[in-house]
Amino acid sequence: MLGKWIVGTSLAMLLATAAMAAEINAQQPFAEQRAQIEKDLGGDTYREISAEDRAKVIAALERMSQRLGDGKQPQDLKGADQVSWFNDQELVNSLLTQAREDSRxxxxxxxxxxxxxxxxxxxxxxxxxxxxxxxxxxxxxxxxxxxxxxxx
Incomplete structure (x- = not known):
């Protein structure tokens, strides 16, 4: 029974990781990821995203860019800025994941x-x-x- 749970949990984590692969990853350069997301928002990848959600994604990306400033990485942020950046990251990831699924x-x-x-x-x-x-x-x-x- 435990073995099935471990396999199921591992599979769920693998699928979740694969689903998030196209979204923002704090370990990769943010500017490149932002450019790719903005390009994908104009194409078929997220064609089913609502205008409201598109505006939320763009606003969150802008806030994230402002917090990072020139050359900073998310790991360099401290305190409230780091929490806000990661909250925006989660918002963008969840909205884009849902839009990508709806666009399939x-x-x-x-x-x-x-x-x-x-x-x-x-x-x-x-x-x-x-x-x-x-x-x-x-x-x-x-x-x-x-x-x-x-x-x-």
Missing amino acids: LVCERYRPTGSKMPQNVCLTVAQRRATREEAVDEIRQIRRSGGETPSR
């Missing part, structure tokens, strides 16, 4: 009703979630209206 493309192959030709449908995780939520909302509306379909 998932493809399914299915045969539409009445057709023998299979089709591929590719949607991001966020698009699939939104579609599912819309379907659930529509079913609720039908139930509330006594079985009549809502007009569109």
